[in-house]
Amino acid sequence: MAFINVLVSYIRAAHKSDEGATAVEYSLLAALIAGGLILAVTNLRQDIVAMISTLMAAI
Structure with missing residues (x-):
C-alpha cells in the first residue's frame, strides 16, 4: 500500500511540473512567432x- x-x-508531482514546462514552451513559441x-x-x-x-x- 505504501x-x-x-x-x-510521484505521478502527481511529475504532472504538475509538466504543466509549468508546457506553459513556458507555448510562451516561447508565441514569442518566436511574434518576432518572425x-x-x-x-x-x-x-x-x-x-x-x-x-x-x-x-x-
Missing part, C-alpha cells in the same frame, strides 16, 4: 505600402 501512495505522489511576424512586416514594409497605394489608386 508503494502505491509513493507512486501516486515583426521581422517580416518590417522587411516588407515598403512593398506593403506600395501594394496598398496601388490598390487605393485602382479603387
Whole structure:
C-alpha cells in the first residue's frame, strides 16, 4: 500500500511540473512567432505600402 501512495505522489508531482514546462514552451513559441511576424512586416514594409497605394489608386 505504501508503494502505491509513493507512486501516486510521484505521478502527481511529475504532472504538475509538466504543466509549468508546457506553459513556458507555448510562451516561447508565441514569442518566436511574434518576432518572425515583426521581422517580416518590417522587411516588407515598403512593398506593403506600395501594394496598398496601388490598390487605393485602382479603387
